[in-house]
Amino acid sequence: MHSYIYLFRGKSLSGMKQQPTTGWVKTVSVSAPSLQNNTADAERVVAALKPALTAGTITIDLDLLRKLPGLIRNAGNDLNITLSRRNDHWTVIGIAPVNAPAPIGAAIDLGTSRVVLRLVNLVTGDVLAESAFDNPQGAIGPDILARIHHAAEPGGLGALQALIVDGLNGELSSLCRRCGFEPELVLRAAVAGNTAMTHLFMGLDPQWIIREPYIPVVNRPELVKAADLGLKLNSRTRVYIFPNIGSYFGGDLIAGILYAGLHHREETAIMVDVVTNAEVVLGNRNWLIACAGAAGPALEGGVTKIGMMAGPGVIDQVQRVPGTRKLRIRTIDDLPPIGICGSGVIDLAAALFMSGMLDIRGKLVPDRCDGRFRYQADLAHFVLVEGKDSGTGRDLTISQADIDSLIRSKAAMYTILETISQSVGTALSDLASFYVAGTFGSFINPRAAISIGMLPDLPSTAYHSLGNSSLGGATHYLSHADRLAEIDSIRDSITYLELNVNQDFMNRFSAAKFLPHTNAGLFPSVIREAS
């Protein structure tokens, strides 16, 4: 998969701050020593810092103490002090003249398949650059289960940890170089990942995560020295690792909630992140409930023969030409089509259904397919692009089996949403906001997803794409020194709903396998549009 690097120069992505300051860097004036005030250098720095901090104790890292006399005598009295924080204890990890380059924070989304990182100016909170790379642990196992098994082999855990740490070191170093500074300037990092990835990154034995009763080594890793993780940044760099709730609910989701702000709002909202599972959080400022369930890989473009991850030449949008059964496709970078990604498949299913080429059971209707229906190896297929127009020279087709699979996925998704909302007595139609995180959220067309009954029939304005919410949460931490208690309170206030695949669930699932649903009253806008 292609990598990308964005460099943002001098621009704040948040755009909301008047006087941008993250709280991690305090500008203080250190009193000059005198016979009347002859406390030590360190204690004068601490005394100068105290009024700038709400509470707590302060320590200075030993290797800064070693540089302190020279630093404060050469820098003048005004200093930028970079901090790290654990509960109410602050550690001074950087001291520099006010006119020195700002210290940098690295926000890291530690995905199973993809790792994304951002550099943040720790003074202003501005995002300076972003890049992504495939998780190098993929070489050992594409899925997390294979890696956990590999970690149990002799040397396996060390090898997995080295892969991700080396990958991060390479990417951080090249991103810093592109921004024109050394990795030593990176004094803070924030890492959000699922529970297993977090364990592999920290070198913690993950084997108990997948065995009953599913026990992580740690729920709140909090602060770790970058050097102890093998990260080649500053010797004083501290890494915050987002807490998990257990094997099933990782720091990436806690970061996502922080980013979406579900825990702040009066009105109940929902957040959905489709990674391997569909992870769902529902709640408001009084309560949060979460669950996860298999919604099927169709949503990631992993099922259909022509399905693929988003990339150049991949079909990411399909629309029907209004009033006709003609389809208009769009590919990434406008290249000849070579395959279709998850959002494209959902668009396609919606277009086929709304134009009558799919019936309410999700079966292709040969008569309505205008010659694009054919049998291949005894399986019904719909020809999306003919070989003469494709980038591969071959027809791009989708089979009835592919469509069936998508329908199962969308039914699972809807059933999960329905189950979690009913568990707290809320109707999906009452939701004020629906946040869709991740790549899935960035590309999906909510109207199409509503048309096939995958997402509830809310007004388009209720749907919000969060983008990479895990990375967003990690960035948020680096931009706000006062969010530790908030993160802990998110973690502590989540009730986890175990999804029991019981008769009730199966009944709902069966009802949701129709297009859009057996209870058409749940999708009034679809019925209006189709009629």
Next chain:
Amino acid sequence: MHSYIYLFRGKSLSGMKQQPTTGWVKTVSVSAPSLQNNTADAERVVAALKPALTAGTITIDLDLLRKLPGLIRNAGNDLNITLSRRNDHWTVIGIAPVNAPAPIGAAIDLGTSRVVLRLVNLVTGDVLAESAFDNPQGAIGPDILARIHHAAEPGGLGALQALIVDGLNGELSSLCRRCGFEPELVLRAAVAGNTAMTHLFMGLDPQWIIREPYIPVVNRPELVKAADLGLKLNSRTRVYIFPNIGSYFGGDLIAGILYAGLHHREETAIMVDVVTNAEVVLGNRNWLIACAGAAGPALEGGVTKIGMMAGPGVIDQVQRVPGTRKLRIRTIDDLPPIGICGSGVIDLAAALFMSGMLDIRGKLVPDRCDGRFRYQADLAHFVLVEGKDSGTGRDLTISQADIDSLIRSKAAMYTILETISQSVGTALSDLASFYVAGTFGSFINPRAAISIGMLPDLPSTAYHSLGNSSLGGATHYLSHADRLAEIDSIRDSITYLELNVNQDFMNRFSAAKFLPHTNAGLFPSVIREAS
């Protein structure tokens, strides 16, 4: 100078504890994981620890987290947890089965010329072994000033730090080996030293300590990782470094006050430690006042030609045969005499004065010396040991100049004691207890020191030798996990009295240059004995 090693097996030196426990090691029962209680391993350890700690937050070191799943699954549920503490934050630095060997603490007195260390059982507080070695920095400079100047040379500070750290590593490793365990078992250390030695040990630039306004890099170093100091103990070992008040009042003295318990008592007491200076602390549980002044190197045996540090063949006691002017000398290890140490010189001066061989001005009275008076190079001398009886084959003599020097030292000492006690309106005669720390305190005969008017005329029962009070304080810290606030409160409650050598001081000094004093009423017991 000779080294010594004591090994104490299975004995408590304190002898006061009924159920010995230092508080640094907690035995806890960690709940087994279950589907009902599926919090992480780390959080179950923390939950088990909470009730055992009065307050605060708890973290577990990353490299213990890496071993945690195996540790708690193999060790059974009962574990010995070793802790470190900073304010109200506890760090778990050791986890072991209850039947594993107890973790060890190393108490270190970081003297300018001599380093003494002890190993302490961190469960019971028992002292297991003790040893001492010359500070290897002596190779660079015998006194601290020379070392501070050397530290300013390129590479000088690093070289000085390496010398003391290597010395400690060697001594710790050999002491551990003699006790039958590996240095990895040492999880805690406590270090007390003067401000400059503490800086050299931590690799902190000491140059500002000796320049007006005399600023240390740090007053409260608190906790440092042993590995960050270069100490080869456990990777998780934490070192507590006693705080200083400034350039003039080091952690060794704070440790000494803690050990003597001055800050606990209703009655006002005094503590004197003669190192290079005489360091004096006066106070009770309501207040503490301290000062330091040059009392002269005569007290360390550094002035007289025949003066030397205590060692085999060195005269450490001189008594007059009652009713005569004959002297009885004692040497260390009963070897033929080769020199005299500080306590011997004080004894000698007292014996000479009490037998009338010295007059009240401290001058030798030739007529009374029974042929032991002679001129050498125009200087009056007293022959203490004739060449035929000495270990060197030469006469051991003490000159009038040596005696004058001793008198100046004793006068300075008394003047300092008088000045500090008068500054708070206390008479020296009202002191309930007089603590004498260090080697000086261990060997000095208070009666002799009173006879020459060096120490105030208190009953012998008021005098207490503390031994190495700095080491005692470091040991105390390792034996009591709850003394942090106490140490800080000692540090914060000390008023430092700047000794101004003004007319008043000089008047007192002049009066104290007589034997025992111009005001004989201050020394009634001496007058009684002499008459």
